[in-house]
Structures are given as structure tokens and as C-alpha cells.
Amino acid sequence: MIRKDWRIGVAGLGTVGSGLLELIAERPGFAPAGGAVTVTGVSARNRRPALSDLAWFDDAAALALSPSNDIFVELIGGAEGPARQAVEAALSIGKPVVTANKALIAHHGARLAALAEANGAPLLFEAAVMGGTPAVKMLREAMVGDQVEVVAGILNGTCNYILSEMEATGASFERILAEAQRLGYAEADPTMDVEGLDAGHKITILAALAFGCAPTFASAEIEGLRTIEPLDIRLAKDLGYRIKLIASAVRSEAGVSVRVHPALTPLDHPLARVDGVLNALFIEGGRIGRIFVQGPGAGAGPTAAAVAADIADATTGARRPVFQAPAPALRAYPPLDVAHSLCRAFIRLRVLDKPGVIASITETLAETGVSIDSFLQKPIAEITGMPIVLTTHMARESVLSEAVRRMSALPSLLEPPRLIRIARI
């Protein structure tokens, strides 16, 4: 086996990029199939004097096109702009691309796959999902002997940290978010994380790999964390659940659903036990059964290691489609027939504590055809009004929404009812 040396161009020198430079400098022989790996050129917004021995490119696309490197690593981020231009430039000349850019792949994965495959260049993005935990490789390579039916998990460490802390301290979402920003667990602009968009990008990519479809971020249903109150967390726990932000992709005869939303998870379920900034994933298929994997979902070390593993893969000369099917065969997911959109729900209300209130709630549910599984009425000292929570049996989501709409009109409610789905995993 001839062990060729490989020259790497790295665009984007944030924590992951710096971590990668350090990793390669420390262990240039890390790629088992390759010879020595060296970084020969870099590009970033601000030139760094400490890296003066590396060729500096002001323009990431120029670095991507430069014959001074054999593999282009994109760590700029963002679905458009320089990241996209540079990746397209590299693929268009048949240069292997390794990226950690989830937004880029979730939005433009199919088009980039077509470009990559037409030019015979690998396009690898292990670091885009779950940091150093090889979710992408598992779905792209290890599960091809099966038809995956469900991929579901916790894909955003910031949200999971916030929920864990809200439970531990009883403090509000806003307060814990501010604390997470202070500790560096949340960005100054937390929108991507707390609105569920980051998890949405990731589950879009995993769904495409699992089902051999084009990643179609626009068709993912996404709901973030902002509406979750400590009261919900507390009452869910009384009923035996923990609230988690669950990303899921499910394929059935009725179509594919790709979603991110808060969900109640039974306390004894492995996902309920995933604390802090960890990520975790279930993969389920008819032959393989259920596989569960858990690990650090972000951070310079794990993410740089995932980029390095992709660089090592690029040195093997493996040729395979970017997703499960060749790019020309990639289609958007068949949308889920809404009649098949069923779930169990947790509904939390705050009502005036007077006679007839509970009867009016249970009657409204009965009229819409929703049947109650458990019911808890629990006065809490610091809460105005009487908190009530109930869980339902399985029902169509449209029916549950209608029940909530009708309950909102009841005169004794102090605020609109809150519905949180119960995870089906």
C-alpha cells in the first residue's frame, strides 16, 4: 500500500479550526491509509500573525481552488456566502471537501452531492452532527444492510443543558440561558440553538442519510424551547417524565416526518437520562433492532477529531454516494399524511380554583374525542391559580389542537393551555 502524503487547506479558524491545526501538528500520521498530513494553507476573517508559516488566503474560494492543497476543510459556517462558494469551488475541480457545516448540508446537500459525485470528489460532514460521535458514518455506512425506520435523539447540547439546569434549579428559561451564555455553552445570539434550528439542520441531514432522500430543511417541522416553563418541567416529572428537545425522523408507509420539538420522555428511558451538553441518538431498523449512541455533541476536541476522521476517510479513495442513493436519484422526503400524525400529549392548564372548572375541561376533551390517560391537579404555593396537567391517550394531532383551541375559550382559564407531545420512542 503506497502511503501518499496529504496537504490540507483549512478555511475558518474558530475553536474547531484551531483544534484541528493542533491535532494535525501533534499527530501528522493520524490517517491510517495516508502518509503525513500537513496543513499548507489557511483562510479566516482575521489574519493571525502566529500562523505566518502557513500560506494565507483572504478568499476561502481561492484556498479551495489552490493546487497547494489536496483536501479542502470548510469550517466557516453558514448556509450561504463564502462557505458555500468555497465548497462549490473545491468540488467543481474534484477536490475532496470535509466540512462541519450543518446549515450548508441541510439546505444545499442534494445540489452539493450532485456536484461532488459528478466530479468524483468525496463530500464528508461527520462533524456537522454530534461532534465526535459518528452518527453520520453509522447511518451512511453501517446501516445500509437495513432499512432504517426511526432516527431520534437529543442533538443540541445547549438546549439539553438549559433543560437540565431548569430542572435542577427551578429557574426560568431566560435566567438559565443567560447563565449558559456566561459559561460559553450558548452563543451571544442563541436563536439557532433555542429555536430548534440547529437540531433541525442535524436531523434533516440524518433523515437524508437514513432514508436515501435529499435533505430538505424547509419541510422539517421545528419548535424550540422558549415556551417551556419550570412549572411544566416540575409537573411532567410528577407524572414520570422529563422534558427534552427531541429531534426525530420517522419513515412509515404514510410518509416521512422530520421534526424537532420539546417532548416528554419517560424517566427510565435512556434519552431522559442524557444530561447537560451530551447528545444521544436512537437508530432503529427492522433487522438491526435499536442502536443507541451517546457522546459529547460539540466542543473543539470532539469536533476536530470528527474532521480528522473525515480527512482520513478522504485518503482511502473510497467512492460512494454522499447520501444513501446517487445524487440524481435523491428526492425530497414523501410528506407525512396528516391523518397518520398521531401522538399522546401532555396538556398543562392554569385555572381559577372554583366548582365546575374540571368538569368543563374534561367535557371539552370528551366532545373533541380525546381520552384522558392521567390527570393531576396540584396546588403550588408560588403559582397563581390552580395548575392542572393531564396526559391523553393516542390521538390525531389535529384533534388535539382542536381540543386545545376549545379549552382556550373556557372562561376559568388564566392563560392558554400548553400542549407538549409525549415522545413515541
Added chain:
Amino acid sequence: MIRKDWRIGVAGLGTVGSGLLELIAERPGFAPAGGAVTVTGVSARNRRPALSDLAWFDDAAALALSPSNDIFVELIGGAEGPARQAVEAALSIGKPVVTANKALIAHHGARLAALAEANGAPLLFEAAVMGGTPAVKMLREAMVGDQVEVVAGILNGTCNYILSEMEATGASFERILAEAQRLGYAEADPTMDVEGLDAGHKITILAALAFGCAPTFASAEIEGLRTIEPLDIRLAKDLGYRIKLIASAVRSEAGVSVRVHPALTPLDHPLARVDGVLNALFIEGGRIGRIFVQGPGAGAGPTAAAVAADIADATTGARRPVFQAPAPALRAYPPLDVAHSLCRAFIRLRVLDKPGVIASITETLAETGVSIDSFLQKPIAEITGMPIVLTTHMARESVLSEAVRRMSALPSLLEPPRLIRIARI
């Protein structure tokens, strides 16, 4: 991308082989990088009339050498004999080999890797460890950006089932083993499983992948399950532990230890919660942190899916070393310096209930320099004598053995003390 068709020869038609034939017949297009995959030839001990449309080979090596197939799948089993001959034959002519044979790889992995690499043929064995859970791929490909320090887990479903059932029912090892044999969870000859040899083969392979060493089964320390009594399980639980058969490979500056033995695992540890026939694994490295993966460890479906994933890999043309380093560079693990072999232990005794007994035990421990962490004396109706269990602080294993040896000589003991290590994970 030109999608070539691939012809497969399958030697060994047990449950996994039959599962593979079914999988390929159902989804011949499963390999994303390949065209149609078809089985063109088979070999097994007993000819099957139902497979009359396939070319039949009485000799597995003849099938391996036949130009009628492009990839040879070995599902015969056993470290020597026809399995080894056939795999060597295929590799010697540069034909890719996929095998589920853990004994073969654990015993002859380095020699076969040399043959494979010299002839430019992949040698793939995902199905040898953890069935459809991609432990091999994770270590071989996904972790190369890190230096793995620890691989530890539960790798034998039969043993885990027996321990789970012993705990649930309080029945003896022998009784549960007989029940497992009746249900098909244990072989008629259970030696490979219950003596820890099967788990030993698997951890030998994982250690080689994790550390870039030659698999060296002979240097693994292996202890099975036969000596575990329901009383141990019960008393361990009183102290907050569950007994599991843990396979581990640990690399430190003091060398590498590769081991299989029963160990006490804290009840809230993920490995303690792995029940029944599941397998689970921790992988730990300095950059990536800790990754945990769990899934079905055996069975026709998962194992056939793992074989199929390897076939798909073979169609990509990837060239990489079989283990982490090219075969000529593979060395045996550096053995662990025994002075660094430290652990905490659970020691269980059954003594005559009379004055001075406990003093004699604690004095013996103090004399050998073992300090006690917890101590429990608990009369149990159906047990003759007084059961005593204690856990120790960290000590050299040689010191712990010496303490047990000295305690064995105490006159009030009804049987020799039993020492079980406490897992360091």
C-alpha cells in the same frame, strides 16, 4: 460514478448465512456504491436442496478461489480449519473477504492483515463484534483523530442474559444456563460464552483496532461467570452495584491491559442498566471524550446486516490498513506493568457467626495493607453461616490476592473468600 455489479460467495449457512441470503435476495441494491449484489455460490457442511439454483461448493477454499464471485463471505467460524484456509485462499488472490469470525481474527488477525494488505484486498469483520452495532467501524475509522485510551463494555449477550436472570429470579447459574439453552440464548456447549472466551476474542479485536496493535488473544486475561453465585449478586446490589461480565482494553503509560472478568458496576452506570442479550461499549479518548453505544449483540438479523455493510464497504474501493497501522508495523500490546495493576474489590465471605471473626478478618486486611471502604454483615435465612461482604479502597491486585490468600486460612471461614473486582469505568 459507475455502479458495478458484485457477485458474492458465501461459506457457512447457519442462521447468519441464511439471514444474509434473505437480505440480499430482498434488497440486491443495498450497497450504495455498488450495482446489484447477487449471491452466486455457497458452501456449507450439508448441501441444501432448496438452494439448487446456486453453485454449490463442497470445499470452502474452492469457493474462495472461484472466479465466479468477487467477494468472499466466511461464516463458518472457528480459528482454524476450513474457515482459515478459505480466508487465506481468498486474500492470497486479492479477493475481498468479509467475515463474522471473531476467533479467526483474534488469533490470526495480524497474519491475515499482512496477507490482505500485500494483495490489496480488504479484510472486513464488523459482524465479529456486537452484531449490527458498528463497534469495529467506529474504532477503525471514526476514532482515528483521537488516541483511544479505554474500550470497555458488555460484549457477550449470553452472559449478560444469565446475570440478568440470576438477579431477577435468584436462581443458580446452572439453572439459568439450562433455561438459556432451552430458549436458544446459549449454545449446547456454552464454554465459549460462559468462560469469557467469546468476549475475550471480541475485546482482543477491539483493542487491536483501538491501539493499532496486533490482536494477541493469548495475552488477554480471561475469567468467566461460573463462580458467580446468586448471593454475590444479592449482596453486591445491597452495596449499590450490579455484577456484569466486563471486557476492557486500557492503554496507559504502564502498558496495555486486555481483560474479561465479572465486575461490580454502580447501579446508576449505563453499563449496569444493559439488560438481557444487549451489548454495550464505552470508547474513551483524550479529545473525543466518552462515547457510549448499545445495541443487539447477536442474532441473524443484526449480524447479517453487519455483513452486508461490510460487503457495501468492499464495493467502495477504499484502501486502508486492516487495523490502525499497516500490517508490517503491527506489534503485540506492550504488557501492563503489574505494579500498575490497581483495583478496588468486593470480597464476600461466609463465616461462623461467633465472637472475634470480624476482628480476625479486618486485622488480616490491615496487615496486608488493604483498607476497607464499606462493610456489610447480613444474616440471610436460607444461607448457612453469616455472609459478610466488604469493598476495598484502591489497592494493587497482587496485594488483594495476598489478602484473600491469608483470609482463606482463617479457621472460622466456611468456604474460601470470593473476590470480584469493582469496574473502573
